[in-house]
Amino acid sequence: MPSELSIMIEQDLARLESVSPSGFALAFHIRFTTPAFLFQTYDRAWLDIYSQEGLVMSDPIVGFGFSHDGTGWVRWSDLADSDPAGVLARSAEYGLRFGVAVVIDDGGSRSVAGHARHDREYTDDEIGQIVEIVTRLHRNTQSDQDLSSDALAELKRMSVILTHPDRKSD
Template sequence: MGGQNDISTLLARLHAANPSGFAIALHIRFTSPRYLLQSYSKEWIDLYSRNGLVLQDPTVHWGFANTGTVRWSELRSQDEHGVMTLAAEHGKRFGVCVAIMEDGSRSIASFTRPDRELTDDEIAACEADLRNLHRLTQGVETFSPSVHATLKQMSIYLTHG
């Protein structure tokens, strides 16, 4: 298993590659992740939480029912509650959902851009990075102070599940 510096490196790469942010839910049990990492704006995180949008979000529904990747544009027809439209109004116009299941544990992430669809290569890189994060955090109960400092510097919000 790699070190916590590897976690910081992966998150820094994902942060740089997804200019309008990401949400990564690692090791979901029932409906709660062990770790929830978000680089979205605080305004969006607060709006999303305050309005309980997770219950209506088609990307979340897809992530619980599937594994692999899907572009948000492929899920728009399932957005009955306008979550994706609201996300677009907050700079998350294009995105991809990635869901993996390994060793009986599920992780789901969305990665977003304001300007264009992610390319197939970018999606494959996001999926590989999520898979590595999933593996690196499999037995980790708490992140080290250096990882916490790195997350804070990158404005990534960490919630322990």
Template sequence: MADIGKIKTLLESVEKLAVSGSAIAFHIKLTSPELMFQTYPKAWTDIYSEKGFVMVDPIVRWGFTETGSIRWSELSEQDEQNILMQSATYGMTYGVAIAVESDNSRSMAGYSRPDREYTDAEISQLTQCTQSLHELTTAHDGMDAELREELLTLASNLAR
């Protein structure tokens, strides 16, 4: 059983660094995550969903093909739909994408802030938190209903 207290503490840590919001997709199977935590501004997530940006998002594309971390600014040349520029109008001017994988399970995250690029130390901290969250939410036999409900409640409490 996952330690909900540790998960909550890690999520609170990343939210302190992701002052404009974050999205963490855990244990992606094909194209769907087993669990999603998202704190990006609702106005942005509505537009993102309405326009189907997930299909062309350079952050998502990178997260499916790579592991590690990359600043959003390094993905700008791959952003044909200007998603990153559009997200900046909602306070998500700078960000980092992180993808981790273990035991044939992949999780990816996007963290954002309005004021400056993330430092290497902050990226390292976010990467460690993402890896720990990935491991803490791993259920080798699938996530049981009780754990899923606890995590979904936690996710909704963190949503903005």
């Protein structure tokens, strides 16, 4: 049976899905280059290309995530000058035409998120809602020590289902 914390996390992920109609990618508590938790709902074909071509190394969203101190956000359209590899233009071919990048850095842990739409820019109110949810998810997944083994297993299950919807959790 999922814990109360797992239910809250699942509800927040569902909220993000509803405000990110073309998907999202959430990398929580990145240490070196590896997140403790990764949730992705972008188009599978885009995720495959992104992974196969190692686009993370030239992704301006990731660049913003590692260059920004504290909590902040930027619309993808404002990252055009920092995208010489054309990652955002390529992502638009898969319905990720407009988006917002969010970074949470509380001094001890960093999380980076990208949220996409196909139809229009995000409004400031929508961005505020996304930042609030991502911040809450960052805090709720902050420390493995604060999460029970059941909660950790549930987070892994949710990550697999969101990132690989065609797979059952293992």
